[in-house]
Amino acid sequence: MTRRPIPLRRVIAIILGLLALAVTADLGRGLLRNATKEAAEGALPKMPMGAWFSEVAGETGLDYRWRTKPKHPLNILELSSAGAGFLDYDQDGWLDVIVVGPEGGALYHNERGKRFVRAPASVGFRLPTGVYHGCASADLDNDGFPELLVTGYRRQVLFRNHGGTRLENISPACGIASDTWGTSASFFDADRDGKVDLLLGSYVKFDRNSPEFMERNGVKITLGPDAYEGEKLRFFRNLGDCRFREETQAAGFHSTRGKNFGTATCDFDNDGDDDVYVANDEMPGNLYVNDGKGRFVDRGTESGTALSGSGRRQGGMGTTWGDYNNDGRFDLLVTTFTQEPKSLYRNDGQGLFTEVSNETQLTQGILPWVGFGVVFLDADRDGQLDVAMANGHVEDLIHQVDSSNDYAQPMKLFLRRGNRFVDATNDTGPGFKRSIVGRALAVGDMDNDGDADLLAADLEGSPVLLRSEPVFGARWIGFRLVGGAQGNHQALGARVTLRFRAGTQTREVRTDGSYLSTHDPRLLFGLHSYDYVDAVEVRWPSGKVERADAKALQTDFYYRWEEGKPPRKIPAPALEYTPIAPPIAPGTVPGAGASPPAPAR
Amino acid sequence: MPLEQLAQQAADHPADREMLVLLAERSLAQREPARAEEAMRLLLEKDPGDARAWLLRSRAELDQNHLPQAYASVQVAKPLAAGNPEVPYVLGQILERQGDEQEAEARYRETVALDPTHTGARLELARFALAHRHYGPAREHLEAILKRIPTHVIALELLSNTLRFQGELPAAEKLARRATVLAPRSSRAWNALALVLQARALPAPLVEAEAAFRKVLELDSESADAHTQLGRLLFNRGDYRAAIRELESALRIHGLNRLPYPLLMQCYRRVGEPAKAAALQREYEKINDMDLATAPLEYSIYAMPDNVVLRLRLARLYATYGRPDLARDQVERVLRINPRQGDALRMKTEYDRTPSASKKPE
Numbered sequence: 001m002t003r004r005p006i007p008l009r010r011v012i013a014i015i016l017g018l019l020a021l022a023v024t025a026d027l028g029r030g031l032l033r034n035a036t037k038e039a040a041e042g043a044l045p046k047m048p049m050g051a052w053f054s055e056v057a058g059e060t061g062l063d064y065r066w067r068t069k070p071k072h073p074l075n076i077l078e079l080s081s082a083g084a085g086f087l088d089y090d091q092d093g094w095l096d097v098i099v100v101g102p103e104g105g106a107l108y109h110n111e112r113g114k115r116f117v118r119a120p121a122s123v124g125f126r127l128p129t130g131v132y133h134g135c136a137s138a139d140l141d142n143d144g145f146p147e148l149l150v151t152g153y154r155r156q157v158l159f160r161n162h163g164g165t166r167l168e169n170i171s172p173a174c175g176i177a178s179d180t181w182g183t184s185a186s187f188f189d190a191d192r193d194g195k196v197d198l199l200l201g202s203y204v205k206f207d208r209n210s211p212e213f214m215e216r217n218g219v220k221i222t223l224g225p226d227a228y229e230g231e232k233l234r235f236f237r238n239l240g241d242c243r244f245r246e247e248t249q250a251a252g253f254h255s256t257r258g259k260n261f262g263t264a265t266c267d268f269d270n271d272g273d274d275d276v277y278v279a280n281d282e283m284p285g286n287l288y289v290n291d292g293k294g295r296f297v298d299r300g301t302e303s304g305t306a307l308s309g310s311g312r313r314q315g316g317m318g319t320t321w322g323d324y325n326n327d328g329r330f331d332l333l334v335t336t337f338t339q340e341p342k343s344l345y346r347n348d349g350q351g352l353f354t355e356v357s358n359e360t361q362l363t364q365g366i367l368p369w370v371g372f373g374v375v376f377l378d379a380d381r382d383g384q385l386d387v388a389m390a391n392g393h394v395e396d397l398i399h400q401v402d403s404s405n406d407y408a409q410p411m412k413l414f415l416r417r418g419n420r421f422v423d424a425t426n427d428t429g430p431g432f433k434r435s436i437v438g439r440a441l442a443v444g445d446m447d448n449d450g451d452a453d454l455l456a457a458d459l460e461g462s463p464v465l466l467r468s469e470p471v472f473g474a475r476w477i478g479f480r481l482v483g484g485a486q487g488n489h490q491a492l493g494a495r496v497t498l499r500f501r502a503g504t505q506t507r508e509v510r511t512d513g514s515y516l517s518t519h520d521p522r523l524l525f526g527l528h529s530y531d532y533v534d535a536v537e538v539r540w541p542s543g544k545v546e547r548a549d550a551k552a553l554q555t556d557f558y559y560r561w562e563e564g565k566p567p568r569k570i571p572a573p574a575l576e577y578t579p580i581a582p583p584i585a586p587g588t589v590p591g592a593g594a595s596p597p598a599p600a601r
Numbered sequence: 602m603p604l605e606q607l608a609q610q611a612a613d614h615p616a617d618r619e620m621l622v623l624l625a626e627r628s629l630a631q632r633e634p635a636r637a638e639e640a641m642r643l644l645l646e647k648d649p650g651d652a653r654a655w656l657l658r659s660r661a662e663l664d665q666n667h668l669p670q671a672y673a674s675v676q677v678a679k680p681l682a683a684g685n686p687e688v689p690y691v692l693g694q695i696l697e698r699q700g701d702e703q704e705a706e707a708r709y710r711e712t713v714a715l716d717p718t719h720t721g722a723r724l725e726l727a728r729f730a731l732a733h734r735h736y737g738p739a740r741e742h743l744e745a746i747l748k749r750i751p752t753h754v755i756a757l758e759l760l761s762n763t764l765r766f767q768g769e770l771p772a773a774e775k776l777a778r779r780a781t782v783l784a785p786r787s788s789r790a791w792n793a794l795a796l797v798l799q800a801r802a803l804p805a806p807l808v809e810a811e812a813a814f815r816k817v818l819e820l821d822s823e824s825a826d827a828h829t830q831l832g833r834l835l836f837n838r839g840d841y842r843a844a845i846r847e848l849e850s851a852l853r854i855h856g857l858n859r860l861p862y863p864l865l866m867q868c869y870r871r872v873g874e875p876a877k878a879a880a881l882q883r884e885y886e887k888i889n890d891m892d893l894a895t896a897p898l899e900y901s902i903y904a905m906p907d908n909v910v911l912r913l914r915l916a917r918l919y920a921t922y923g924r925p926d927l928a929r930d931q932v933e934r935v936l937r938i939n940p941r942q943g944d945a946l947r948m949k950t951e952y953d954r955t956p957s958a959s960k961k962p963e
Contacts, residue, residue: 211904211905214903214904217706217710223904226896226897226901227897227901227904228897282896283893284889301863301885301886302866302878304863304864304867306863309833309864310829310830310833310860311859311860311861311863313892338734339736350870352867352871354837355837356837358799358800358801361802364768364770364800366768367766367767368736368767401733401738402730402735402737402738403737403741404735404736404740405736405737
C-alpha cells in the first residue's frame with residue numbers, strides 16, 4: 001500500500017495550528033505573569049502621570065488689582081490682606097470668583113469657563129468703605145444659594161443671596177457684629193442642627209496710634225505680631241433665617257490666645273461632628289475638639305498640633321485638612337513664617353499627631369519662604385493628594401536687609417509620589433514660576449473639566465488663576481452633594497469615602513481652610529487610569545450613611561447626590577476654550593510613569 | 602613656652618614691654634584673664650599711653666565680666682589707636698555683653714569696614730544675621746572667613762546651619778562633614794552634621810543622624826539640645842520609650858527649657874501613661890505662660906532697646922513669674938541707660954535679695 005502524501009494545504013494548516021497554540025500558550029503565560037506581578041504590586045499597568053497649569057487670569061478677564069498706591073514700607077495691616085475664592089453665587093453650575101483687599105473687592109461671574117466678567121451692579125455686591133481681608137461662603141439659609149461673608153478690619157460684611165440674582169448686605173442686622181480685625185472665617189454646622197454657624201478669626205489690636213516700624217541696620221522694617229496684643233476668635237451661632245448670636249464663650253472658643261490667621265474645619269477624630277483647627281501667628285495653634293453638641297475644647301498641645309515638631313511656636317498662617325496618606329484619617333497642614341517648617345501633622349488616631357514635614361520632604365526646599373494660602377488637591381488625578389502653596393514675605397523691604405530673600409516669592413506645587421512629596425513647581429507650567437506676594441489660595445474646578453484649578457491673591461498685583469490642563473488623561477469622578485431636611489442644604493461636613501482599585505480616598509465637603517479664602521464645595525476624586533470605582537459611601541451631616549451603586553457610576557462626570565436619593569449624572573458641558581497642550585513629554589514630569597498608589601491596607 | 606615660665610621671665614625682666622604683651626596675649630588665649638590684666642597694669646604704670654596695653658587690659662576685664670572697667674579701658678584706647686579695628690571690635694563685645702545688641706552690631710560693622718578680613722567681627726555679624734533669620738548676610742560673612750581660612754571650624758559649622766536653613770542640604774552636609782574631620786572632638790561640628798542629616802530625613806541619613814547626635818552627647822553629655830533633637834528623631838521613628846529617656850535627660854539638664862515638653866507629653870500618651878503626660882502639661886503651661894506673656898514686651902524692646910518704661914515693665918513681669926535673675930538683667934540695663942533711675946535702683950535692691958526660681962539658664 002502506498003502511502004498517500006499529505007496535502008500541502010493540510011501541512012500548512014497543521015504548522016499554523018501549532019504556531020497559534022505556541023503563541024497562545026506564551027501569551028497566556030505572559031498574561032499570567034503580568035497578572036501575578038500586578039497582584040504583587042497591587043496595581044494595574046503603569047501610565048504616565050503629571051500636572052500642568054496655565055496662567056489664565058489675564059485672558060479670562062480677572063483684571064482686579066490689589067494695591068494701587070505704591071508706598072513702602074507697609075505696616076502690618078497693609079501687609080496681611082488679599083482674599084480670594086470660588087463660589088457659584090447664581091448656581092448656574094460655573095464657579096464665580098470673589099476677590100477682596102484693603103481697597104475693597106470685586107465679584108466676577110464665570111461665563112462658562114471661558115472668561116470672567118464683573119457681576120452686574122444689579123447683583124448688589126458693594127462693600128462699604130473699609131479695609132477688607134478675606135472671604136467665606138456657605139448656604140446659611142438653606143435655600144440652595146450661598147451667602148457671602150467679607151471679613152475686614154473692624155468690619156465684617158455678610159451678603160444674603162436672594163436666588164442668585166441679588167446680594168443684600170445684611171450685616172447691621174444679622175448679628176455678626178465684630179469690631180475685631182477679621183481674617184479667615186469658617187462656616188460649619190457646629191451642633192449639627194442643620195444651620196451653618198460661623199467662626200471668625202481675628203488678628204491683633206492695631207490702630208492709628210500703634211507703633212508700625214523699627215529700624216534695623218538703617219532700614220525701616222515692619223513690626224511683627226509680637227508687638228501687638230492679640231485679638232481672639234468670635235463664634236456666631238446661626239439662629240435661622242440668616243440671624244446670628246455671638247456665643248464665643250459658651251462654645252469654648254474664648255480659650256484661644258489669639259492672633260488667628262487661618263481656620264479650617266474637619267471631623268479629624270471620625271466621631272461624626274466638626275472640629276476646628278486655628279493657625280495663630282507666633283502663638284500656639286488651637287485644635288478645637290467638638291463634644292458633639294457644639295461645645296469645643298482646645299486640644300492643641302495634647303494633640304501635638306499647637307507647635308512645630310521641635311516644640312517651638314510658629315507663625316501659623318494658612319491651614320487645611322486632607323487625608324494625604326489615604327488612611328481614612330484627616331491630616332493637617334499649616335503654613336508658617338520664614339525658616340519655620342511648613343508643618344504637616346500626620347493624624348495617628350486617638351487624637352495624636354506627628355509632625356512629618358521633613359519625613360515627607362515637604363519642607364526642606366521651602367524653609368526660606370513665608371507660606372500663606374495652602375490647599376490639598378489631586379493635581380495629577382492619581383488618587384493621592386498633592387499640595388499647593390501661595391507664598392510671600394511680610395516685610396516688603398526684606399531684600400534690603402537680606403539679599404537672599406524677597407517680598408515676592410514663587411508659589412509651590414508638591415506632587416505626592418510614593419510616601420513623599422516632590423517639588424514639581426518648575427515642571428508643571430509657567431504659572432507656578434512667577435513670584436508673587438502670595439496671600440489667599442483657593443481651589444475649585446472653574447471649567448468643570450474634572451480637575452482642580454487654583455486662584456491666588458497677589459498683594460502687589462492681580463489675581464493668579466492657574467487652570468489645570470488635562471495632561472495624560474487620568475480618570476476622575478466628582479460629586480456635588482445636597483443635604484436633606486435634617487442637615488444643611490450644602491451638606492457641609494458630609495464625608496465621602498471612595499474605594500477604587502488602587503486604594504481608598506476620603507474627602508469632606510468644606511468651603512473653608514487655606515488663608516482668607518473660600519473654595520469649591522464639590523468633591524473631586526482622581527482615579528489614575530481606572531475607569532470604574534469599586535464603592536462610594538457618603539456620611540451625611542445628619543449622620544445617615546448611604547452607598548451609591550458603584551457599577552452605575554461613570555467616570556469623568558460630576559454627579560449630583562441628594563441625601564436619600566441615588567447620585568444623578570450631571571451632563572458634561574463642552575469646553576468653550578481650547579486647552580493648552582503642555583509642551584512636555586511624560587518623562588519630564590516629576591514622577592511621570594509612576595505606579596498608581598499602593599492599595600489600602 | 603609654658604605660661605608659668607613666661608610669667609617668671611616677665612617678672613625677671615620688668616622693663617621688657619614685649620614680654621609683658623606676650624604674657625597678656627598668651628594668658629588671654631589660655632583663659633587666664635586676671636594674669637593678663639595684671640601684666641597690662643604693670644605695663645601701663647610705665648607707659649599710660651600704650652594703646653595696645655589698654656586694649657589688652659580691656660579684653661582681660663571683659664573676660665572677667667568686669668564690664669564697666671572694660672568699657673573705661675577701651676575708651677582710653679580709642680583716641681590713642683584711631684583706625685585700629687580692635688577698638689570697635691572690643692567695644693562691640695562689651696556692648697553685646699551689656700545687652701546693647703544694636704550698638705554692638707554697629708561696632709562690628711565698623712570693624713569690618715576698617716578691616717574686611719577681621720574674622721572675629723565677621724563671625725559676630727554672621728551670628729547676628731542668623732539670629733534675625735537673615736541668611737544672605739550670614740552666608741556672606743561666613744564665606745568671607747572661609748575664603749581666608751578654609752579650616753575655620755566655627756565658620757564651617759555656622760555656614761552649614763545657614764545652608765540648611767536655606768534648603769541647600771547637600772552643601773550643608775558637605776560643610777558639616779568637613780568640620781567633623783577638622784575637629785573630631787567638636788560637639789558643635791557633630792551637632793551641625795546631625796541636624797543636616799535629620800533634615801534630609803531619608804532612611805540612611807536618619808540612621809547616621811542618630812549616631813551623630815550620640816557622638817555629640819559623648820563629647821558633651823550636658824547638651825540639652827542634642828538630647829531633645831535625638832528624642833525627636835526617636836519619636837518620629839516611633840521609638841517612644843527611647844525618646845522619653847532622651848527628653849527627660851534634656852529636662853534634667855535644663856528644666857526651664859520648654860522645647861522638650863510637648864514631645865515628652867506625646868510620648869507618655871503613646872505609651873499609655875496619660876497621668877504623667879497631664880502632670881507634665883501643667884508644668885509646661887506655667888513655663889509657656891511666662892513665655893507668651895513676656896514675648897510682646899521682649900519684642901518691643903528688641904525694636905526699641907533704650908525704652909526704659911518697657912524694660913521696667915518686663916522686669917516686673919519676669920519677677921511675677923519667679924525669675925528675678927531675668928528681671929535683674931533688665932534693671933541693670935536700665936541703670937546703664939540712666940544710672941539714677943529711681944524705680945530701677947529700688948528694684949535692683951529687691952531682686953538682689955530674692956533667690957532665683959532656678960539657677961539653670963533659660
